[in-house]
Amino acid sequence: MAHKNIIPIGPQHPVLPEPIHFDLVTEDEKIIDAIPSISYVHRGLERLIETRDFLDFVHVADRICGLCSFMHSLGYCQAVEEIMGVEVPERALYLRSIWAELSRIHSHIFWLGVAADAFGFESLFMQAMRLREPVLDIFEETTGGRVILGVCKVGGVRRDIDSDSLKGIVQRLTNLKVHLEELSNVFINDYSVQHRLSGIGFISREDAYTLGCLGPMARASGLAIDMRALGYAAYKFLEFEPVVETAGDCYARCLVRIRENYHAIDLIRQAVGKIPDGPFDVKVKGAPDGEYFSRVEQPRGEVIHYVKGNGSRFLQRFRVRVPTFSNIPAMIRVLKGSEVADVPNIILTLDPCISCTER
Amino acid sequence: MKIFTMTKTVTRNLVQGPATLMYPQRERVYTPITRGKIENAIDKCIFCGLCGKRCPTYAITVSKERNEWEIDRLKCCICNLCVEVCPTKCLSTDNHYAPPVTEKSQGLCKLSLVQVSPATSDAGQPESDGGEP
Numbered sequence: 001m002a003h004k005n006i007i008p009i010g011p012q013h014p015v016l017p018e019p020i021h022f023d024l025v026t027e028d029e030k031i032i033d034a035i036p037s038i039s040y041v042h043r044g045l046e047r048l049i050e051t052r053d054f055l056d057f058v059h060v061a062d063r064i065c066g067l068c069s070f071m072h073s074l075g076y077c078q079a080v081e082e083i084m085g086v087e088v089p090e091r092a093l094y095l096r097s098i099w100a101e102l103s104r105i106h107s108h109i110f111w112l113g114v115a116a117d118a119f120g121f122e123s124l125f126m127q128a129m130r131l132r133e134p135v136l137d138i139f140e141e142t143t144g145g146r147v148i149l150g151v152c153k154v155g156g157v158r159r160d161i162d163s164d165s166l167k168g169i170v171q172r173l174t175n176l177k178v179h180l181e182e183l184s185n186v187f188i189n190d191y192s193v194q195h196r197l198s199g200i201g202f203i204s205r206e207d208a209y210t211l212g213c214l215g216p217m218a219r220a221s222g223l224a225i226d227m228r229a230l231g232y233a234a235y236k237f238l239e240f241e242p243v244v245e246t247a248g249d250c251y252a253r254c255l256v257r258i259r260e261n262y263h264a265i266d267l268i269r270q271a272v273g274k275i276p277d278g279p280f281d282v283k284v285k286g287a288p289d290g291e292y293f294s295r296v297e298q299p300r301g302e303v304i305h306y307v308k309g310n311g312s313r314f315l316q317r318f319r320v321r322v323p324t325f326s327n328i329p330a331m332i333r334v335l336k337g338s339e340v341a342d343v344p345n346i347i348l349t350l351d352p353c354i355s356c357t358e359r
Numbered sequence: 360m361k362i363f364t365m366t367k368t369v370t371r372n373l374v375q376g377p378a379t380l381m382y383p384q385r386e387r388v389y390t391p392i393t394r395g396k397i398e399n400a401i402d403k404c405i406f407c408g409l410c411g412k413r414c415p416t417y418a419i420t421v422s423k424e425r426n427e428w429e430i431d432r433l434k435c436c437i438c439n440l441c442v443e444v445c446p447t448k449c450l451s452t453d454n455h456y457a458p459p460v461t462e463k464s465q466g467l468c469k470l471s472l473v474q475v476s477p478a479t480s481d482a483g484q485p486e487s488d489g490g491e492p
Contacts, residue, residue: 052415056413063436141392144392144393144394145394145437148436
């Protein structure tokens with residue numbers, strides 16, 4: 001029997017943009033166990049709610065994560081609105097969906113780049129970063145910020161987008177789609193990419209279900225779990241269908257993200273076609289009294305925001321359950337039995353977002 | 360043929376030039392609504408302190424006795440809440456970012472009504488900078 005070794009990976013590692021640590025128990029080149037540890041950069045944002053006004057806390061929720069910033073503020077606002085019984089205008093719902101889908105495109109293109117970097121395809125990484133730029137430009141023109149949007153607020157949104165700009169956005173996304181197809185072709189057809197991804201990090205449909213997988217990880221294994229089907233924001237008015245692959249390996253997870261990019265562009269086109277005129281926010285009076293779980297689909301999966309208020313301006317409890325956290329058990333299952341050289345790939349195809357996990 | 364795909368990319372890159380902005384030669388264009396930094400037209404300020412109370416990062420301190428308004432640019436997250444609550448609309452968001460600093464104390468920017476020149480700073484940081492390199 002081979003000698004057992006423990007190989008530490010992280011919290012600082014070239015392929016990990018954020019601090020997460022694994023102790024990999026190995027036998028020769030095979031991993032037989034993986035012990036994760038998180039909480040290297042815990043920030044205590046949830047506790048902040050006790051000292052901040054609930055309307056101002058949207059800005060804190062916005063800063064939980066950079067890539068899914070808008071989804072966090074959206075989830076928090078939805079929870080507070082539901083407790084207070086605020087009727088959000090339809091135009092605001094559509095605008096929220098548009099920004100949420102733009103965030104998804106931006107996050108998935110970023111992920112494609114980082115994944116390319118992880119399997120050593122530097123120029124593909126650069127191309128992906130270049131393609132992400134038009135989306136960031138749209139963000140800056142419509143919200144004033146490139147990464148932290150800060151447009152969502154309790155009762156609606158802060159800024160409106162006029163119809164000419166909306167048409168412009170669709171036009172720019174159509175242009176982006178052409179370039180994106182070129183980029184995706186490399187991911188889908190390139191021999192070296194396939195060699196690096198297909199068959200690696202397999203998780204079956206049953207395992208994905210029992211271990212509580214979410215987001216692209218679950219959808220790549222054939223589970224049609226997508227919170228957008230619940231019809232929050234404007235998704236109830238749009239033709240939406242979860243993107244599902246069945247192979248369950250790294251390549252399938254990559255395909256899910258590529259197809260979701262196109263689907264997001266399509267959803268934005270639909271939303272721009274259907275968006276009604278009218279006000280984009282309502283005035284909020286009083287303070288929340290009650291509790292609510294709000295479920296929102298982030299680029300990485302379902303995020304749950306739990307908000308509990310007692311009728312004062314300062315809420316009692318705020319809790320975020322992020323997709324990365326519930327994907328960690330599945331990550332351990334996938335890592336067991338894989339080769340040491342595939343570990344960076346496997347970890348990255350789950351798209352761990354540690355700044356979300358350590359809010 | 361793979362070689363021809365490559366040639367296409369090479370020629371396109373040669374014709375198009377670099378994808379990045381050649382920064383010092385070409386100035387970065389900011390949109391009108393870019394949230395760069397908070398400015399205060401101190402002549403109109405009534406030092407009510409609403410902006411300081413509303414600030415999520417406690418970056419603004421207002422002193423009514425000394426007629427002083429101070430912002431810590433390194434703490435400010437440019438959320439625009441102070442601009443929204445300002446009763447006299449003397450606060451505004453400039454679309455250029457604050458200049459880079461090397462020490463934390465240089466991020467402080469103090470404005471007071473007593474002095475003749477409205478734009479002063481305690482750490483020698485000029486306030487009316489506009490287009491910084």
